[in-house]
Amino acid sequence: MAESMKGLKRSHRCAELSDRQVGEEVTVMGWVQKNRNKGGLVFTDIRDRSGIIQAVFDETDEALREKAASLRSEYVVAVRGKVARRSGAVNTNLATGEIEILPSELRILSESETPPFPIEENSRTKEELRLKYRYLDLRRPDLQRNLILRSRLATLTRQFLAREGFLEIETPVLIKSTPEGARDYLVPSRVHPGNFYALPQSPQLFKQLLMCAGYDRYFQVAKCFRDEDLRADRQPEFTQIDMELSFVDVEDVLDVNERLLASLFEEILGEKVELPIPRMTWQEAMDRYGSDKPDIRFGMELTDVTETVKDTSFAVFRGAVEGGGTVRGLNVKGQAEMPRKKIDKLVDFAKGYGAKGLAYLGILPDGTIKSSFSKFLTEEEMQQLIGAMEGEPGDLLLFAADETRIVWDVLGALRLELARQLELADKDVFRFLWVTEFPLLEWNPDQKRYTAMHHPFTMPYEEDLEKLDSDPGSVRAKAYDIVLNGNEIGGGSVRIFDPSIQSRMFEVLGFTKEQAQEQFGFLLTAFRYGVPPHAGLAYGLDRLAMLMAKEESIRDVIAFPKVKDASDLMTEAPGRVETSQLEELGLAIRTTEQPL
Template sequence: MAESMKGLKRSNRCTEIGVENVGQVVTVMGWVQKRRNLGSLIFVDLRDRSGLLQIIFDENDIGKEGFEKAYGIRNEFVIAVVGQVEKRSGAVNENLATGEIEIRATQLRILSESETPPFPIEENSNVKEELRLKYRYLDLRRPDLQNNLIMRSKVATLTRLFLANEGFLEIETPMLTKSTPEGARDYLVPSRVHPGNFYALPQSPQLFKQLLMCSGYDRYMQIVKCFRDEDLRADRQPEFTQIDMELSFVDIDDVIEVNERLLAHVFKEVIDVDVQLPIQRMTWQVAMDRFGSDKPDLRFGMELKDVSNIVKDCGFVVFTGALENGGSVRGINANGQGAMPRKKIDALVEFAKGYGAKGLAYIAINEDGTFKSSFGKFMTEDEMQALIDAMEGKPGDLLLFSSDKNKIVWNVLGALRVEIANSLGLLDKNIFEFLWVTEFPLLEFSEEENRFTAMHHPFTMPMEEDLDKLESDPGSVRAKAYDIVLNGTEIGGGSVRISQNHIQEKMLELLGFTKEDAYERFGFLLDAFKYGVPPHAGLAYGLDRMVMLMAKKDSIRDVIAFPKIKDATCLMTDAPNVVDAKQLKELALEIIEK
């Protein structure tokens, strides 16, 4: 039978007690992690969010009734214990923060009983994720998940304090906004008061934070929920959290400088990692040419090499055909993997096909300097040797080549180098390699829509030296955009914004908006720009992704309290779900059966 606290007050969390408290009487409360009955003594490991503490129940101290009560407690019961702190009577447990002490109980109250949980509450659980997410409230009791969420809280708190000291104001922006579809799909919210009209949940506070700059707030920040109705991956959720900021009267270097100091401060304080400043910068073009990715992982080498000039006159039509179609031939050198079994090489070929490759050419160099190749018969010995030399191939190396349009070659080899590095154990989660990627293309051409789309968003400023190309060669215009990358994951991105009306109008025109369309979607922003707008720039971090990397986890679901699964459903609450016909009628909505 559950009891009330009856005036008891917790004096300490479990791990707030140490040898310095020996002899003191304390009151602790928490969950029963484990109970061991030794006949005349009962040992209980008590757990709260701080950790574990050993309690001893002895009938001589707690009385017959109290001892019988202790005999009846089970795992996950919630209990309150009053007792005296003593040095451990048995061996010291060096793995526990409280391993030198124990509490000799003089009073016990069972505050709540528990059924047997569907899985053990323990660290590094091997239980299927679906079951853990269905009972997320139990899963969240596990110490490793609690540590992740405690870390997340520290990151948020430190970020707020740091930015406040840098003159940023925390200002909330609306959750119910106007739909301005450009990029990912909006989540729509029907209006009861305005039947047939819809709000959208924000994909980011982008337009509002720019309006705040127009309003003179100078430096804005917000830790804010954002929503995107898109297909999910391990690092995507339909709702996610951004550390969002915008600054006035600044350029790229100003934004980068304050954010480098922010990152150094947070990583040092939370996980004791020294971020070397300044953080390396690399242009988008260099990143793509060297790593095949605009978010390169710098923890290992295996860089791409362009061998187009070496093979342009060779007899292998797969290579020469790609070059004739305006593409390139590039390769990576998997050092020391020349003896890789054919079956594994075939698996890499299939992997490459998943990124758009038609195939993958290879040269495996034997230890004696001879080699076997998937295309050697089409090339002369001199051509093969020139190719091996260009790739810096040594005995025991495996050379892999992709030939196609640049975009496909980059995608294929960029993904392949990470896949191979992962299989070789080169992705050390204890190493933190930061990188700024700059000078992104302003626009990318969409074959599907037969028009240019914004690589970041429509309010990104072109680089001043490329402004004259907006008319003549828009595809070559670079943006004043910058992403912050950590270990091959983009953790944040931003840009200098357009603050001149004629450039903004030109940008929207390039994106296929008529003046009427532009005003229909973004009129309030364009109007605001008529009344004096300062030069401004901003950046937003994905808080979930950043904490995932700091906690050395593989999925952001491990650092979000109540995440959705890949189809955007919540296994615990069974959301989304149907609603009453009465609610639909109030909203003037009708469901069409598919």
């Protein structure tokens, strides 16, 4: 039967105890991790969020020892007693491994059924079961460390930005839906039948309005929502560290954020971030790594061999060049003798990213060439290609030939896959990179129009403004992403603050004046009353916490995450609602017959 605390007060968390408390009377409270009855002695490991402490019940109080023997895993207990040095072997795996508690009192505050899986670090239990019982999964020490790290990340960010003169201001969660970007989550209005709010994908428009309102420096730890397909680093609801600054340009934003990142990594992980963080333009990143978020912990960069192979007899290479495309390659050092079966798997992998195939050339240690296309090249052409790739005996050269964008995608993904297989990226290293000068616009072949690569409020480089009408695809944006180990952890831009430039931007994007006014009229009106130059940036807090915790999925740093179909296995959300609720909202569920 559960007992009450009856005035008993916890004096310490379990792992806060050390040999400094030897001889002191303490009270700890937590969950039974393990209970071992050795006849005359009962050893009980008590766990809370700080860690584990061992309590040893001996024969000096038979009733107390028998009570301790009745304990089971996950019982909630309170133990009062004296701290002593361990009488047995020291446990070097525990922070409290040199001490133990000799109890004088034990209270069973709550009993527990046998859990559906062990509460232990690095659990091998299937994730679906753990998420169904997430409240138990969250007791695991590794998940608790992750959430403590996340909490510190948010707290230290707030403290740093407050010192830098930022004001924390909350923006609305029920907003107006806008057509650009990912799909919105919609919320029907009861008071305005047939009308809907949207949940914010970001606080973008409101933080710009705060700059119009004169608040100068704003930040928010903001909950955001996107109705999109999920991956390991995406959730339908996520958290941003969002900021906006007035009277600034690119350099000012990058400076304050470099210092923020350096502060966070030193205080939380003890890692020193070398400043300034390296920078690379979008064009250079794509040409060298095939990615706008390159992992620079290892080399294996792309090499453009278009000029070298454009006149060869190999139809795949020549055809790509004649069609306005490109031929590029990767030099995989020391892998010339990779088995054909493994190369075939790489070919299949490349096809998954749009490649029609993958040409390969291995330079064996004795200088012999094994290749899928050598018969189409003369000896001189082969040597020129090897030279262009800086190939040496032992190297495996892989080539993709197609439209430039496809070649970037294929080789960029292949580079990361090979790095994973060959363990080229040091998991204990943090390498930051700013990627700058993104294209302002990208062509959408389905909609047959340009769309904003970031959003419609991003400022073009002033020297590129004249090309907005004549060559919009070549206009560069004052946009910047911060990349860590091949992951985009944040992004932002200088905003358009000139109404005439904003109007031109809407025109290029295919908005009529009426459409622009309907969707963004409140912002355009605000711009008529004096708006300062401003810029901002937002981090994905979940993704940043994931990387700092060295986890593979953001689900491991979020307390109650969703799974891939955006459902919650624990609460079984989303769920059906009462017909009366739908009627009150003026909604009806229409069912459609599924095709056989």
